[in-house]
Every structure is written in structure tokens, then in C-alpha cells.
Amino acid sequence: MSVSASSTTNVACVWGANGISGIGMIDTLIDQSYSEFSKIICISRRPMQINLTDDRIHFISIDVMEASIDDIVDELIKVDGRTITHMFHYAYISKMDETEQDHVNKVLLQKALDVTAKIAGQNVKCVSLQTGYKYYGAHKGPQHMPTQPFVEDAPRHEGVNFYYSQEDLIKEYAQKNKWNYSITRPNLIIGVSKGNFMNFAVSLAIYASVQKEKGEPLIFPGHELAWNIVLDHSSSLNNARFQLWAATNGHTANEIFNIHNGDKVQFRILWPKFEKYFGFAHHEQKFPENKMAPQLVLFEYMTQNRAVWDEVVQRHNLDQASFDYATWMFSFFLLNVPYNIEGDLSKARKYGWTTTVDTADAYIQCFDRLKQMKLLSILCSSSSVTVRCWNTLPVSSCLIFSVTVFIGITQIRILIFYTTHQDPMICLDQPNSFQKLNGIFLLIIWSLIPSLAMLIFDLLTIRNIQKSEQRTFDHDVINRRQKTYQTSSAAGAIGGMYNVIDSSLRKDPLSLAVKGLTGNVLSFVDLLSPCMGFYLCTLSSQLFWRELVHLLSVRQ
Numbered sequence: 001m002s003v004s005a006s007s008t009t010n011v012a013c014v015w016g017a018n019g020i021s022g023i024g025m026i027d028t029l030i031d032q033s034y035s036e037f038s039k040i041i042c043i044s045r046r047p048m049q050i051n052l053t054d055d056r057i058h059f060i061s062i063d064v065m066e067a068s069i070d071d072i073v074d075e076l077i078k079v080d081g082r083t084i085t086h087m088f089h090y091a092y093i094s095k096m097d098e099t100e101q102d103h104v105n106k107v108l109l110q111k112a113l114d115v116t117a118k119i120a121g122q123n124v125k126c127v128s129l130q131t132g133y134k135y136y137g138a139h140k141g142p143q144h145m146p147t148q149p150f151v152e153d154a155p156r157h158e159g160v161n162f163y164y165s166q167e168d169l170i171k172e173y174a175q176k177n178k179w180n181y182s183i184t185r186p187n188l189i190i191g192v193s194k195g196n197f198m199n200f201a202v203s204l205a206i207y208a209s210v211q212k213e214k215g216e217p218l219i220f221p222g223h224e225l226a227w228n229i230v231l232d233h234s235s236s237l238n239n240a241r242f243q244l245w246a247a248t249n250g251h252t253a254n255e256i257f258n259i260h261n262g263d264k265v266q267f268r269i270l271w272p273k274f275e276k277y278f279g280f281a282h283h284e285q286k287f288p289e290n291k292m293a294p295q296l297v298l299f300e301y302m303t304q305n306r307a308v309w310d311e312v313v314q315r316h317n318l319d320q321a322s323f324d325y326a327t328w329m330f331s332f333f334l335l336n337v338p339y340n341i342e343g344d345l346s347k348a349r350k351y352g353w354t355t356t357v358d359t360a361d362a363y364i365q366c367f368d369r370l371k372q373m374k375l376l377s378i379l380c381s382s383s384s385v386t387v388r389c390w391n392t393l394p395v396s397s398c399l400i401f402s403v404t405v406f407i408g409i410t411q412i413r414i415l416i417f418y419t420t421h422q423d424p425m426i427c428l429d430q431p432n433s434f435q436k437l438n439g440i441f442l443l444i445i446w447s448l449i450p451s452l453a454m455l456i457f458d459l460l461t462i463r464n465i466q467k468s469e470q471r472t473f474d475h476d477v478i479n480r481r482q483k484t485y486q487t488s489s490a491a492g493a494i495g496g497m498y499n500v501i502d503s504s505l506r507k508d509p510l511s512l513a514v515k516g517l518t519g520n521v522l523s524f525v526d527l528l529s530p531c532m533g534f535y536l537c538t539l540s541s542q543l544f545w546r547e548l549v550h551l552l553s554v555r556q
Contacts, residue, residue, distance in 0.1 A: 191236030
């Protein structure tokens, strides 16, 4: 995705940069060219929690609630904050009391707007705010909710709602400072972070890991109504791409949009895919007669099984604090919602947004990245890498088997030929017609077919890389391994072709033996190239042997 053209380069300032949504926006901004965004200023109370490498990133660690406006401005001056053109606000503080929550989150936004106005002023093009379906009272129940699917101009429910205060505030500041604004309302957000309050994916993954460690099925920790409802999900990356698109296109200025993945999501459809990802056998859920009684109370169950997770952490050298990053009460709420929560995406579609995200794929990408961050075991039963590797191995097996059969047929043909033709031994005489035909046949078998196999596995390896690719990968290492593999493959193919051409020349027994040995080595390398390619380009070296053992012992 690229942003709209601009006469001058843009500078983004992301508030709440360590949360699910903040990280999603930083990832999205990194994907933009330098001519579109030349600087990415990130503000959060904690230091950067995710390892992101881009020289445009300038991270400011400061407690916005405690710091004064001037203190924050001083920090921004150090990174030339006067050049800010786009502000994205994701900062959030959770409070149990609604009035207190309204106050602290209004202060967070107001400080961000005051700082932006003071340091950047008229240079600012757009201020972007993310709220959510709480605007529609989705957290309060059907009696507080408008008609579904929710539309952006639905009436507000009675009582306090901090999203109302925030949306009013950003409109006020935009009008006063002659800025454009953009407001987006996602629902359940799928993303990665360390320590974010509403991190459902982390909670779900740790629960699945505990069940796997105990040898128990992946029981849905909710009730039957929640199993069947439609619940909108929003990928953090899809949200960020939409928000950037809305903030940089003139025709979307000063508008409010619902945003979600665009597919119909039910846990009864997602859950079998989670079972497959984590390597569970399919389990038929057995709900109590009371359709609102959960199969287990998640926050109590996980507290009781904390020791099980601690064993997994110790064995796989994971992040010791990963259990604390999960949000068990929030997850319990999501897994026990008894009513549909659906927003209307028509307005975004009308304005030109066409993207639809597969929610199951979004979860899998999130789980993969959690493993890279060492919040989950990378060998957590049947990881997606394992599944993809098994998708590749049958093709490898068929190709290797085919080559072996062709070689066997060649040898049988030689035996049959010499039982019916009394020609001199091939290795001691000038090439005859059979030798020439046999040389061509061997050229195809030993050179072209392995080369074709290498081509196929190059493509499969690229597919694996694309499916596994995340921001935390070291792309230089991947590129270096890819070049090494391609170079060795080319050398093997050239060597094999030379070996076949050389087979038609006269040879003494010693030369013939040396040639045979060389041919066997080259053939061995050729036949191993698919597995070697997968290893070099997809797995890290330190995980290769463990993954290999796992593949040989656990077949999905």
C-alpha cells in the first residue's frame, strides 16, 4: 500500500507505540518509502518492546500522564518534531471505574493534541484517532446497543463513554487548528505486543500451549452462545493500513469509519483451525445444558495451571513475563459474549477500501510472530512451519522416488541390452550408438530432473518464506542463505551435466571408479537440495536439528 502523493515528505508521530495498534502502525509506516514518510516518531511510557530496525524510527520513552506539555515538547524537539505532519493516537489506560477511565483517557489525548499543536502547528495535515465498538455500547449489552450492524452515525447510548469524550475532543482541536481528522472504530484487534491490556491472541496461545503440555484437548473456554455468535475481528495491520490510507487521502478527510477484517467470524469456525495450528486432534465440544455456562472459567483455570506454563517457559527459554502479558479477564469476557457484535463496513467500501482479511490467517501470523518474540515455544507442537514443511515433503518424496525409479530402469535397460548384444564393454571402447543414447538418457535423468526438482523447491521455499515473513526476520541472513543455496544448486547441476558428458569417453578402471564416486556425490547433493533449500531459507540453523527430529517423530 502506498499513500497519496504529497509535495513534501511526511513525518508520523505514533502515540501509544508499544501497544497492539501502535506496533501495527509502525510496521505499516516502515513499509512506506522514504519519499512518503521520512521519519517515524514513536511515543510510549515504556522503552521500545519490539525489535524493529529502521533508521527512520525515533523512540521517545516518557510517561505522558506525569510529564508536562513542555517536557514532552522538549523531547520532541530533540528529534525535530516540528516536522510532524500526521499524528496517530493509540494510547490507552484501563480503569475499572467508567468515570475515571473517561478522565484519564481524555487527558492522554488532550496532552497529545496540545503537544502536537505547540510543536508542529500548521504543519500538521491530519490527526487520527482509533476508538472502537465500545462507542456502540458493545461492552454493555444489547439494551445499550443500536441496531446491528452498527453504522457510524448511530445514536450514542446514555451514560459515560470515554470514546465520546475523545471523538468530541479531536474534532474540536481539528477545527481550532485547521487540521483534518480521521476516526476509526475497529473491534477485537488481533496483533502482537508485550504487556498490552487487551491482548487476546497472547492469552489464547498460552492457553493452547498449556493444554498441549497437559495432553488435554483444546476445550473452548466459553459457552455455547459465544461459540455460535458472529463477532467482528480487526487485524492490527489491516487497521493500520486503513488508517494510513484514510489519513493521507483528501476524500476521506474529517470522516468516521468502522473497520474490521470483512469476513464473518464465529468461534465454531475458528476453533478447528486453532486445533490444527497447535497440533490438537479435533475435539467435539460438549457444552452444559445451560447455554450461558462456560466449559471452564479461563482466568481461574489459568491461575491454577501457572506452574504448567512455567515449565514450558523454562524448557524452551521463553520470556519469563509472557504469562503476565496475557489478559485473562478480558479474554474470559470475549469468550462468553452471548450476542452478535457486527459493524457495517459499507461506508469504508463506498470510499474505496476493498481489502478483506482472513481472520484465521491473521491469528496464525500473529502466533508465528509471538514465537519469534519468544513469547511462545517455536516448537509448540505442530507449528505452522512444521505444517508447511509437511506440505513440501510429499512433493520431495515423489520427485526423489521418481528419479530413483528412472535410474533403476536405466540400469535394467543396460543389463537387457548386453544380454542380447555382444558389444565390447562401454568403458573400454569408443562410444557406440547405445552409449550415445544412454548418455542422453542419463543427461536427462541426472541433470535435468534434479534441476527441475531444485526449481520446484525454490518456488516452494519462496512460498514458505512469504507465509512466514515477519518484521523481526533478519532479511540479510535470509538473502545470504538463498544465494548460497542457489549457487550450490547451480554448481551441482553443472557438475552433473559434465559428469554425464564425460561418461561417453574412454576410461581405464581407475578413472571410471573416480568418475563413479564423483557422480554419486553429485547425485546425493542433488537429491538433498530440496531439504537443504528449506533449511537454508526458512529455518534458523539453531532450530534445524530440533525441527528435523520433530518432523520425523510427529506426522500431521
